[in-house]
Structures are given as structure tokens and as C-alpha cells.
Amino acid sequence: MHQPTLATAVTAVLAALPAVQASMYTKNSPVLQVNARSYEKLIAQSNHTSIVEFYAPWCGHCQNLKPAYEKAARNLEGLAKVAAIDCDDEANKQFCGAMGVQGFPTLKIVRPGKKPGGKPVVEDYQGPRTATGISEALVAKINNHVARVADKDINSFLAGDGPKALLFTEKGTTSALLRSIAIDFLDVISVGQVRDKDKATVEKFGIEKFPTLVLVPGHGKEPITYTGELVKKDMVEFLSQAGQPNPDPAPSNGKADKSDKKKSSTKPADKKADKASDKKTTAEPEESPETSTATTATESATQTPDIIPIATITDKDMLVAKCLQPKSHTCVLAFIPSDASEKGDRAVASLSQLNSKYIHGKRHLFPFFSVPSNVEGSSTLKDALKLSADVELIALNARRGWWRHYEGDFSVESVEGWIDVIRMGEGNKNSLPKDVVAEQAETATTESSTEATHGTDPEPEAETEAPEPQEKIVHEEL
Numbered sequence: 001m002h003q004p005t006l007a008t009a010v011t012a013v014l015a016a017l018p019a020v021q022a023s024m025y026t027k028n029s030p031v032l033q034v035n036a037r038s039y040e041k042l043i044a045q046s047n048h049t050s051i052v053e054f055y056a057p058w059c060g061h062c063q064n065l066k067p068a069y070e071k072a073a074r075n076l077e078g079l080a081k082v083a084a085i086d087c088d089d090e091a092n093k094q095f096c097g098a099m100g101v102q103g104f105p106t107l108k109i110v111r112p113g114k115k116p117g118g119k120p121v122v123e124d125y126q127g128p129r130t131a132t133g134i135s136e137a138l139v140a141k142i143n144n145h146v147a148r149v150a151d152k153d154i155n156s157f158l159a160g161d162g163p164k165a166l167l168f169t170e171k172g173t174t175s176a177l178l179r180s181i182a183i184d185f186l187d188v189i190s191v192g193q194v195r196d197k198d199k200a201t202v203e204k205f206g207i208e209k210f211p212t213l214v215l216v217p218g219h220g221k222e223p224i225t226y227t228g229e230l231v232k233k234d235m236v237e238f239l240s241q242a243g244q245p246n247p248d249p250a251p252s253n254g255k256a257d258k259s260d261k262k263k264s265s266t267k268p269a270d271k272k273a274d275k276a277s278d279k280k281t282t283a284e285p286e287e288s289p290e291t292s293t294a295t296t297a298t299e300s301a302t303q304t305p306d307i308i309p310i311a312t313i314t315d316k317d318m319l320v321a322k323c324l325q326p327k328s329h330t331c332v333l334a335f336i337p338s339d340a341s342e343k344g345d346r347a348v349a350s351l352s353q354l355n356s357k358y359i360h361g362k363r364h365l366f367p368f369f370s371v372p373s374n375v376e377g378s379s380t381l382k383d384a385l386k387l388s389a390d391v392e393l394i395a396l397n398a399r400r401g402w403w404r405h406y407e408g409d410f411s412v413e414s415v416e417g418w419i420d421v422i423r424m425g426e427g428n429k430n431s432l433p434k435d436v437v438a439e440q441a442e443t444a445t446t447e448s449s450t451e452a453t454h455g456t457d458p459e460p461e462a463e464t465e466a467p468e469p470q471e472k473i474v475h476e477e478l
């Protein structure tokens, strides 16, 4: 905030200019573009799971996200929706505000709640901003309407007149592909999955290889075995001989159908959107996701875990030992007043939340520390970096001689965005004044202790370059 960084200067200049870019995503983009009006129908009322990016075309992080986001959209084609809404567009501004959007980009995962036609569950996505991270998170949130059918269940599964589809598989999990198919055919075809271990059923259907998809068009009808490729489009076409998939979005002013009663209880889109800020836009799911069969095994891992507070630097030696050795790796330091303060507490709370998330997720990341103002050495370091506010957040890497300054409101989202940028080795670095490290190193405790603590500290994680196992996530796992 004292010396504006290049990024903030550029952002400020761009923000001052009239919006020249209409939209960040072109017509050919795999990303579904929605607006305040179409959101309700395309996203909120869909039976499928979506991720929505709230962005502004001038925002650098949004532009940086674009390639990964489009890649995620291609990965997830037919499985889940990857959408974006331009919050810089006058027509969408109010809606973005009502959705609780405070910074760009904000990513939210939206999926159907328990009641058909009811309110969706909206959660912030705070994982890595990579195609893999986004794809995996979304796949984990695809509702599961696929019945597990064991030998003892097969008769009850086959009872009733409606058509049934059965996937015979060696897998114990239910693939995203099969879950998405079950959603397309909700209330049209019952979809089940049989494991190879359930020998009686395997034999009954004469299954010889796995995976095999079988359609039972109706009670007592002859089963039809699918012989095509295991890709969604062809599988849906095959199943369509027994019943049409639900159109998504639902056709607008319907020829009166049976679901009309339900519709009348649904508020019109705009009103609902305006009301959104009242209740539903918080990060917490409104309805407990545990209660439906929709829960997947991976989902529990994404629930808010117990908070693991960040460590506090208690004296100068500790500060030097942890972060200011010539060989110290990346450290994140939050300078806070030694007395309680709202801003200081917020910074520590945000870092603790992220800390917990990384630890629970077993991800190696650089250590986070709070540095109360009464710790000797804290003001020396702040002065050397020309930091003067009560609460300051920095990352520094003595080994490589850089430091970075956080500027923002200390919310979790904002801090996480900043950390993601560091992990990817992007963004603005300042060079660390030499004396900060060298001088302090003289008083340092043994160097080997630093190595022990930081030996496995990866830097940067460079997730952007990681090979994307895109096909693996989606199609291979039947």
C-alpha cells in the first residue's frame, strides 16, 4: 500500500478505462456463459452440478485462470457445467453482489439440493486454480443417483415397470460418467451398478467382460447389451430407446406438464436472485450433504475440517531460525499487533483456515507464522521492508532473496488467491534487502535445524505445469 506494485498499478489503470472487452470468453469457448437472468434456469435449476466463475474482464487473475478454466470445461464436458458470469456487466452487477462476490475471480460450486426443484446448495470453491483441481472438485460433487445392486438386491431393483440400466464393473466406486448419465435420466430410467463379485447377477445377464452396460427396457423385457464405445453421447443415445433424457434446461413456458404444481412454488428467477444475499450465498452448504445418497466418498474430505491454528513466532531466534537463515525456504509471516485487533485476528483466522486445509489435504506447503508486534526483531524486519501498517502479510524466501507483499482485505479467499500465485511462482517479487538475512544470520541458531524443518518444502509447486490426467478423471473409470 506504500509502493503500489506493478500489478495494482496496472489494475487501477485498467479499471479507470471504459470496459473495452465485452467478455473474456469467446463464443467458441467451452465455458458456458451465463448472466443474471439465465443463471436460475441454466445453473440453479439444473439437476447437474456446476461451477460458476464470477469474473471481471480486466482482472489479471481472471485472465490467468482462463486457460485452466477452459481446460476444466473440456475435461468435464457432459459431466458437469463449467460456467462464467461477467460481473463487470451492468446487468449482472447486482446479482454478483447478491451472490456475495467480493473479489475476482470467485468460484462457486452449485449443485441441486435434496428436494427436486428446491434451492441448490452453493459453496465456494477454494481449491487450486488448475484444471485438475477444478475438475476433481467438481467430479466429487456430482450427485450420485446410481444404485449399488448386489446379488441380494437384483430382484427388487428389477421390480416395477420402468426401464432399468445396469453397468457391470470391477470398480467399487461409481464413475462421474455413470453418475451424470443417471442424472440425465432421473425418473426416466433407474440406473444401477453391479460388481463383478456378484456372480449370480453377472451370470444371470451372461456378462463376459467388464465394464458392460445393459438396458432392461421394461419389466420382463429382454435385456439389451450395449456394444458401442463407452463415451457419454453414444451411451445416452443407446439408453434413449427406453426413454428420453430430461432436457436441460427444462423447456420454458411448458405445455402444461405434471410438474406444473412444483413450478408454481418456485419464485421467478429475478426475485430469487435478489433475495440471494439473504441466506443462501454463504460458503456453507444449506442442507447437510450427508443426508442423501448423493454423497460420494471424496466429499467428506472437502468438508470444513478442524481448524489447526498457525504457529506464533515468540522471539527473534525463532524468527531467524524459521525464516531468515541464508538457506530458509518460503515462509509466510503475518505481522500483527500484540494486542487483539480485528484485522489481526482476521488475518490469523484466514491463515489458520488455509493451514488446516492444506494439512488435512496432506499438501506440503510453506509454513505460516504470526509475528506479534512485541517480538524482538519484528519491527526491524518490517522497517527493512518499509512496512508500516499494524497488520502486514508477507511471504519471503531468504534462500532465493525475494519477498512478496500481500494487499487485500485478509479474507480467506483473498489470502488464498495470493498464496496460489506464490505457489505457482507467479506474481510480483521484491528483492529482499541483503542485510535482512545476512545480518540476522550471524545471530542465528544452528543451521541444521532449519534444514530439518524445511527440507521437504517444495517451491514453487508449479501446479500449472503438472500433467493433467484429464481423461483419467472422467471416462476411464467405468
Ligand SMILES: *[C@@H]1O[C@H](CO)[C@@H](O)[C@H](O)[C@H]1NC(C)=O
Binding pocket: 045, 046, 047, 116, 186, 187, 246, 247, 248, 249, 250, 259
Ligand atoms: C430434473 O429431474 C426431474 C426428475 O427428478 C425432472 O422431472 C426434471 O425435468 C429435471 N430437470 C432438468 C432441468 O433436467
